[in-house]
Amino acid sequence: MAKQMKTFVMKGIGEVGVMEKPVPADPGASGAIVKTTVALICTSDTHTVKGAIGERDNLTLGHEAVGIVESVGSEVTVAKPGDRVAVNAITPCYTCENCLRGYPSQCRQMLGGWKFANIKDGVFAEYFHVNNAEANLARIPDSVPDESAVYTTDMMSTGFMGAEHAHIPIGGSVAVFAQGPVGLMATAGARLLGAGLVIAVESVPKRQELARHFGADEVIDFTKEDPVERIRELTGGDGVDSAIEALGAQITFEACVKATRPGGTISVAGYFGEGDYVNIPREDWGVGMSDKVIRTGLCPGGRERMGRLLRLIENGRIDPTPMTTHTFPFEKIPEAFRLMDSKEDGVIKPLITF
Numbered sequence: 001m002a003k004q005m006k007t008f009v010m011k012g013i014g015e016v017g018v019m020e021k022p023v024p025a026d027p028g029a030s031g032a033i034v035k036t037t038v039a040l041i042c043t044s045d046t047h048t049v050k051g052a053i054g055e056r057d058n059l060t061l062g063h064e065a066v067g068i069v070e071s072v073g074s075e076v077t078v079a080k081p082g083d084r085v086a087v088n089a090i091t092p093c094y095t096c097e098n099c100l101r102g103y104p105s106q107c108r109q110m111l112g113g114w115k116f117a118n119i120k121d122g123v124f125a126e127y128f129h130v131n132n133a134e135a136n137l138a139r140i141p142d143s144v145p146d147e148s149a150v151y152t153t154d155m156m157s158t159g160f161m162g163a164e165h166a167h168i169p170i171g172g173s174v175a176v177f178a179q180g181p182v183g184l185m186a187t188a189g190a191r192l193l194g195a196g197l198v199i200a201v202e203s204v205p206k207r208q209e210l211a212r213h214f215g216a217d218e219v220i221d222f223t224k225e226d227p228v229e230r231i232r233e234l235t236g237g238d239g240v241d242s243a244i245e246a247l248g249a250q251i252t253f254e255a256c257v258k259a260t261r262p263g264g265t266i267s268v269a270g271y272f273g274e275g276d277y278v279n280i281p282r283e284d285w286g287v288g289m290s291d292k293v294i295r296t297g298l299c300p301g302g303r304e305r306m307g308r309l310l311r312l313i314e315n316g317r318i319d320p321t322p323m324t325t326h327t328f329p330f331e332k333i334p335e336a337f338r339l340m341d342s343k344e345d346g347v348i349k350p351l352i353t354f
């Protein structure tokens with residue numbers, strides 16, 4: 001019998017559990033097998049279990065993990081067994097039309113770069129398989145611990161994307177709506193990209209505190225004041241150059257359009273999981289003529305980007321680990337998952353150790 005490993009799976013909509021599966025034995029010519037060391041639970045995992053991508057049958061969950069290379073296929077030269085590697089949540093093929101067009105997150109089809117815990121088993125397992133490993137395995141520098149490196153797999157990549165897509169002029173003003181882990185990394189990304197004024201919108205005290213830690217100059221509590229009015233006040237009545245939506249809700253999207261000055265950019269990093277339409281406030285959109293840009297995107301992957309994100313940690317530009325509010329051994333992953341789902345106990349990210 002094949003060697004067995006423990007995995008954490010979606011048994012069906014609304015149902016999760018620990019189950020044994022065979023250890024993946026053959027990486028295939030272009031793939032790799034990685035022995036997991038640490039992983040992070042993502043709010044997306046809880047969306048998946050609620051049915052966001054439809055029914056799944058014992059699909060291994062998880063898309064944020066790092067580990068040690070166990071084996072690689074004959075075509076893989078960038079890493080060898082024993083190397084510590086980070087693999088992004090998004091693992092494009094880098095050969096299809098959409099990848100070649102420069103949109104690898106949309107590999108083959110819309111959102112098709114997302115393969116872990118979607119179209120193949122994810123990373124909440126003692127071992128996981130990586131497709132197109134030459135393009136997707138990033139070696140972790142010796143000085144970067146796994147507990148930090150794991151943040152490059154989604155939170156740093158997605159949050160920084162929010163800031164990159166926002167086209168922030170150096171010294172410009174940015175508002176970031178919501179300070180969950182993606183919003184916090186958008187705040188940090190805006191600061192790294194040279195924003196002159198970073199305004200975070202958030203009501204939870206622990207998240208407000210982290211927003212300041214990661215570079216917000218101002219934090220607006222939307223339960224106490226109207227964030228759009230306050231943003232206008234802080235920018236001399238103009239509105240911000242760039243607004244980043246990091247929640248995925250009509251109300252914050254609308255506020256982004258309202259708070260952005262003409263010619264500004266609204267960058268969407270949130271997941272819009274409800275309703276058939278997202279509405280745009282017509283007048284704040286300049287009746288269609290405001291030169292405002294709305295830019296969307298899905299977590300960018302690939303080893304080249306991962307190398308740059310890891311370099312930021314290596315050289316002390318950022319330490320993402322204050323977002324780890326809880327740590328659980330893999331045996332307790334059902335408990336960690338419940339915590340992430342309920343958002344109780346001030347949770348931001350639960351780290352899982354293997």
Ligand SMILES: [Zn+2]
Pocket residue numbers: 041042043044063064089154155
């Ligand atoms: Zn994630």
Ligand SMILES: [Zn+2]
Pocket residue numbers: 092093094095096097098099104106107108
């Ligand atoms: Zn592709």
